[in-house]
Amino acid sequence: MPEYEKAMRPEDITRLFVERSNSGDAAGVAALYEEDAVLAYPPGARTVGRDAIRALWEKVLANRPRFEPEEPLPTLISGDIALTSTPPKDGAGARAQVVRRQPDGSWLRVLDQPEFTPPTR
Template sequence: MTDNEKALKPEDLTRLFVERANAKDAEGLAQLYEEDAVMAYPPGRQTVGRAAIQKLWEEALPHMPAFAPEEPLPTLISGDLALTSTPPKDGSGARAQVVRRQPDGSWLRVLDQPEFQKPAG
């Protein structure tokens, strides 16, 4: 595990994600997730577990453009769980994550829905 900054509040995860994605740091991105986290990506599929999330980013990041920072919406916190979200700059809907406070006080993603797709209709 690399020695990356930890998220000290839920909203930090969004900033850290953008920084690490733009640095093409797949391992650093994976460290933002709990060991058994679930990410709804690529669209229509789920990637389960930190190792699988890291592998996905190792394959995807070299082909992705730079990520732009997105202002987080107000976070909902209940005990050690929080719901974070951001409206994408491209206006495509929303991004949402369920995050959990860790024993050391930092926060990690448990569930990640990076893209909501509008239902066909």
């Protein structure tokens, strides 16, 4: 695997995700996740593990989607765990990720909820 820039702050992961997704680098996107991470995608399903996340992003990125940076909400940190989130530009729901500090001081995603739209009442 190539040597990728590491997220030295939890907020760096979103920037790296956008850069790597827009360059079509599914392996680079997967490198932002812990080995056993859980991604709540596709909607209504879960993708578990870095290898499965890479395979999923290979399919998603084959369509060459464009991702725009979103302004993050304040990060909540407790020890080696942090919660990052962004409100989507379209105003629908929220995106949230739990990230964990690694032994080298970098951060990786453990749980990723990229799309959550509250049910309409």
